[in-house]
Amino acid sequence: MSTSSVYIFEVQGHLDEHWADWLGLTIDHTQDGTTTLTGVVPDQAALHGVLEKLRDLGVTLIALHLSPRHRTPSSWAPAKHLPHTGHG
Helix, strand or coil: CCCCEEEEEEEECCCCHHHHHHHCCEEEECCCCEEEEEEEECCHHHHHHHHHHHHHHCCCEEEEEEEHHHCCHHHCCCCCCCCCCCCC
């Protein structure tokens, strides 16, 4: 079953575009001096790999977003509702 999802990483500063291939993400510079990195990440192990690469580059991660509208249909799982126990 595929669990690929599109992730959006926001980092501080303008990351040079030559890192796009190594990261496997597209790079867009924003007016506010940050960089938006976007791409399909096949699984959690790959997500951790991207985060490690960003760490190795010394960039500051501002935000990480999962784009649910870009998830593959096979990656959707029905929400599980826990019964209310009356606590909390």
